[in-house]
Structures are given as structure tokens and as C-alpha cells.
Amino acid sequence: MIAVTRKFAEFATGISYDTLPVEVRERVKALALDLVGITLRARNEAESTPAMVSAAGLLGLAGGACTVIGDAAGYAPPGAAMLNGTLAHSLDFDDTHASGSLHPSAPIMPAAFAAAEMAGADGKAAIAAIVAGYEVQIRLSLALDPAAHYDRGFHPTATCGAFGAATAAGRLLKLDPQGCANAFGIVLSMAAGSMQFLVNGAWTKRSHVGHAAMCGLIAATLAREGYKGASDAIEGKWGFLHAYAPAADAGKAVDGLGHRWETLKIAVKPYPSCRYSHAAIDGILELASAHGIHAEEVEEVAVGLPEPGWKIIGDPEPAKQSPQSVVDGQFSMAFCAAVALKSGGLAWDDYARHLGDPGTLTLCKRVRTRIDPKADADFPEELSASVRIKTARGAFETYVRVPKGEPANFLSAAELRAKFDGLAGPYLSARRRDELAVAVLALEQAQDIGALLRLTRPDATSGRRVAAAVR
Numbered sequence: 001m002i003a004v005t006r007k008f009a010e011f012a013t014g015i016s017y018d019t020l021p022v023e024v025r026e027r028v029k030a031l032a033l034d035l036v037g038i039t040l041r042a043r044n045e046a047e048s049t050p051a052m053v054s055a056a057g058l059l060g061l062a063g064g065a066c067t068v069i070g071d072a073a074g075y076a077p078p079g080a081a082m083l084n085g086t087l088a089h090s091l092d093f094d095d096t097h098a099s100g101s102l103h104p105s106a107p108i109m110p111a112a113f114a115a116a117e118m119a120g121a122d123g124k125a126a127i128a129a130i131v132a133g134y135e136v137q138i139r140l141s142l143a144l145d146p147a148a149h150y151d152r153g154f155h156p157t158a159t160c161g162a163f164g165a166a167t168a169a170g171r172l173l174k175l176d177p178q179g180c181a182n183a184f185g186i187v188l189s190m191a192a193g194s195m196q197f198l199v200n201g202a203w204t205k206r207s208h209v210g211h212a213a214m215c216g217l218i219a220a221t222l223a224r225e226g227y228k229g230a231s232d233a234i235e236g237k238w239g240f241l242h243a244y245a246p247a248a249d250a251g252k253a254v255d256g257l258g259h260r261w262e263t264l265k266i267a268v269k270p271y272p273s274c275r276y277s278h279a280a281i282d283g284i285l286e287l288a289s290a291h292g293i294h295a296e297e298v299e300e301v302a303v304g305l306p307e308p309g310w311k312i313i314g315d316p317e318p319a320k321q322s323p324q325s326v327v328d329g330q331f332s333m334a335f336c337a338a339v340a341l342k343s344g345g346l347a348w349d350d351y352a353r354h355l356g357d358p359g360t361l362t363l364c365k366r367v368r369t370r371i372d373p374k375a376d377a378d379f380p381e382e383l384s385a386s387v388r389i390k391t392a393r394g395a396f397e398t399y400v401r402v403p404k405g406e407p408a409n410f411l412s413a414a415e416l417r418a419k420f421d422g423l424a425g426p427y428l429s430a431r432r433r434d435e436l437a438v439a440v441l442a443l444e445q446a447q448d449i450g451a452l453l454r455l456t457r458p459d460a461t462s463g464r465r466v467a468a469a470v471r
Contacts, residue, residue, distance in 0.1 A: 002250040004143075004234040004241070009180035011257050012132040012167045017124035017444065020131060024261050025444065028127050030416055031095055033440045034268050035105045036069055037423035038094055039087040040456050041348065043070030044427055046090035047326065048203040052210075056083055066117045067453035070427065077114045081165070081217045084110030086210030089157070090203075091348055092330045093272035093423075097265055098406065099380040100138040100156065101146035101308065104266050107161030107212040108133035108168050114217050115172035116449040123446030129171035131263050133216075137164025138262040140234070143253040144245040146380065147308045150195065154244055158193025158208035163240070165216020173224045185229025187219035188240055198312070201327035267406040268416065271346040273329070275383055276309030277336040279375075279403040283387035284340045287396045295341040295363060297391045303333055304372025304386035306379035314369030321364045326351045334367035335360070347422070374399065382406070427458040 017025065043049060053071075056062055061079025068075050068083045075083065088094050088106035095105050108130055116126045140160040141149070149156050166187040170180045193208035223229065234240045234253070241248035271281055280303045287293060305314055313333040314320060320332040329335040329351055338360050339350050354360040375384040378401060388397045402409045411419070417437060424433050436455040439446065446452050 037420035040070035082214035085213030100141035111165035115169040133164035133168030155193035161212035169220035183223035190215035201325035279385035338363035
């Protein structure tokens with residue numbers, strides 16, 4: 001039996017900012033800027049936010065010293081972790097890891113930020129903690145086999161994310177290896193997240209991630225205070241790897257640990273939809289531009305996906321062709337393809353414009369999806385797709401192996417900043433956006449994480465409404 005729990009605990013408590021490769025440190029800062037912009041917009045505009053914020057107030061999670069991005073109120077540490085984690089995933093615009101088939105930053109950074117505010121930790125400590133969280137979370141998903149984990153109905157961002165969040169928080173709360181292993185033993189009983197949300201477009205996929213961030217923080221805090229967790233939490237007989245997948249490979253969890261950085265394989269999304277849709281959107285936009293294709297002339301769009309992606313965004317086809325909500329649209333290849341054809345892209349504001357648009361919904365019914373053998377062979381290393389658009393002028397085809405935003409096709413610094421500005425623009429003035437972006441991209445210089453996060457509070461000169469306070 002591979003002692004995964006011990007190896008993870010020793011790794012997490014042993015790394016430091018100074019020992020991390022420069023490119024790993026830099027990637028964390030880029031991912032932080034991305035997460036901050038997404039979370040700020042979601043705090044103000046995601047339809048699920050008012051209920052979540054109100055519930056946090058009723059539960060006594062408001063009124064503390066920790067910061068929720070884009071919110072003028074203070075929160076208790078678990079409340080800040082829960083809200084920031086939920087908000088970070090509420091637009092489905094947050095970063096991804098292809099072979100792990102999950103979203104790394106949304107559960108981990110919120111737990112790290114709350115723990116850093118609790119402990120008075122600086123930016124260098126936060127970066128090291130976030131990397132430790134990434135590596136544990138992603139490697140757990142690889143060991144489980146994401147497709148098998150999904151087939152059991154689990155959402156790996158949430159389940160594996162709880163362990164990553166415990167790792168990051170524990171690192172900032174200065175747990176020793178035994179304390180970190182203890183935190184794993186505690187969070188084992190908290191790891192959850194059901195894919196049943198796909199049936200009715202439920203908001204629970206968002207709160208899965210906030211729950212993971214909050215539980216990771218709670219587990220690390222309990223461990224710091226001496227609370228006893230289960231031993232061998234990851235590899236044990238009833239541990240995470242055995243309970244959550246039929247044939248996990250523990251070796252994948254520790255292979256290259258501390259030498260091969262999964263952090264560098266994290267991608268940033270250019271579109272606010274399920275990552276499985278992105279290669280196809282890229283292909284549609286490429287064909288439309290190259291051949292002057294207009295939505296009105298499209299007779300059929302055929303999209304080929306890897307099997308796990310098809311199960312999530314292509315099947316059942318009638319439901320995917322008739323989305324009723326934002327969540328439905330985010331997980332509908334038909335809707336994403338129709339919007340891309342009509343608008344020349346896919347932005348967050350497109351959901352409000354297109355979900356009730358008869359023309360868009362008619363176009364959805366011309367989109368067909370299937371499992372593509374080539375895309376399936378490229379998976380899980382790549383989230384590829386084939387696209388064929390049929391018109392009266394002829395049929396046009398392409399295959400996109402590496403979608404925009406993947407490490408091999410990463411967003412430029414200018415594209416990252418443009419995404420951030422587009423998300424934060426309605427709530428922060430240009431001057432405040434500059435101040436915030438500079439601070440996040442110099443995270444290693446921060447002495448007070450709370451002060452940095454408070455720069456996200458909407459300012460009076462933005463010209464737009466501010467987030468409602470907790471009721």
C-alpha cells in the first residue's frame with residue numbers, strides 16, 4: 001500500500017515559496033487575477049448569489065474579519081471561504097485542468113485566502129500554500145480516474161477540492177506533517193459533490209465548491225487544535241481512493257510529486273461554459289471567420305467530443321437543445337454553438353441575451369453532438385473536438401486539438417487582463433482595476449492578504465450599482 005496520505009502531508013508542509021520554480025510562482029499569480037475577476041462579477045450578478053449571501057447572514061457567518069471578494073461586509077473565516085469558493089465557480093468561467101477534469105483554483109484559493117487572513121500570512125506563504133493545494137487536488141483526481149469518478153456521480157472539483165483546500169489552509173495555519181495528515185482524516189468525511197445538478201440546472205454545482213473550500217478550512221483548523229481525524233485517509237480500506245472510484249491508482253497521486261508540477265497544466269477559460277465545449281467553440285469561430293459563415297445559412301452543426309464530455313454537454317440531446325437556465329446553457333453544446341455562431345463568441349452577458357431568444361433556440365436544434373473517436377483518443381491529455389458546419393454553399397470542417405487557454409495555447413498577459421477588465425469593469429473604476437491587478441500580479445509582495453482583497457470592493461466612481469449587503 002502506497003502511503004499517499006503521509007507523502008502528501010510531508011510534501012505540503014515541506015515546500016516553500018523560495019523552492020518553487022519561478023514559472024510555477026508566476027502561474028499562480030495569473031490564476032489569482034483570473035479568479036478575482038470572476039468572483040467579483042459573480043458576487044454582483046450570479047443569480048444564485050443573493051440566496052447564498054442571505055443564508056450566510058442567517059447562519060451567523062457574517063460580521064467577521066475575513067473578506068469576500070466584491071463585498072463590503074466582513075465575514076467569519078468559514079463564511080468567507082464558502083462564499084468565495086461558491087462565487088468563484090458561479091459563472092463556470094474559472095480555470096481547469098484537462099486530465100484531472102476539474103477546476104483547481106475555485107476551492108483552493110478561497111480556503112487559502114481565509115486561512116491567510118486568520119494567520120496574518122503574507123503573499124509568499126499564500127502562493128506556496130496554493131501550489132500545495134493544487135498538487136494534492138489534481139493528483140487525487142488523476143488517481144481516481146476522473147471518468148470513473150464522474151460515472152459514480154461525483155464532481156471531482158468538489159471532492160478532490162476539499163483535500164486541496166485542507167492542504168492549502170493547513171500550510172498557512174502551520175500544521176506539521178502529522179497535523180496535515182490529521183486534516184486529511186477530518187476532511188475525508190466532508191468530501192462531497194453530486195452531478196445530479198445536471199437534471200434541472202441546479203445551483204448546487206456552485207455551492208459544491210464553496211462547501212469544499214469551507215470544509216478544507218474547517219478541517220485544517222480542527223487539526224491545528226488537536227482534533228483527531230481518520231488515519232490513512234486517502235489510501236486506507238475505507239479511504240478516499242477506495243470509496244470514491246472503482247479502480248483508483250494510488251501511484252498516480254505521488255508520481256513525480258515535488259518534481260512534476262501539475263500547477264503548470266492549469267488552463268484559463270476564454271468562455272464562461274463547460275470546458276468540454278471550448279475546443280468546439282474555437283472551431284466554430286475559426287470556420288465562421290475563414291469561410292464567412294453566417295448563422296442564418298447554417299443547416300447543421302455536427303460536433304464530435306470525447307465520451308466524458310459528450311455525456312455532460314451533449315446527452316440527452318433534446319434537453320441540451322432546449323436550455324431553460326444559465327446552468328443548462330453552460331452545459332449545452334448546442335446552446336454554446338448557437339451563441340458562438342450568432343455573436344461571434346461567448347461572453348457572460350450572452351446568457352441573458354440568448355436564453356430566451358427564439359432564433360438562438362431554433363439554431364440550437366440544428367446542432368448535433370456525438371462521440372468522436374479522435375477526440376476520445378486525445379482525451380484526457382487534451383479536451384479536443386471536431387466541428388462540421390453544413391450550409392447550402394457546402395460543408396466546412398476542422399479539428400481543434402488544443403483549445404485556447406490550455407498551457408500549450410495559454411492566454412497572453414493582455415488577454416488575461418482583458419478578461420479581468422471585462423468582468424470587473426462594471427463594478428470597479430479603471431483606476432481601481434489597475435491598482436487591484438498590479439497588487440494581485442505582485443502577490444508575493446503582499447504583507448496583508450485582507451488589504452489586497454478589500455481592493456475588490458466596488459468603488460463610488462465605477463458608475464454602477466454595488467453589491468447588496470447581507471440581509
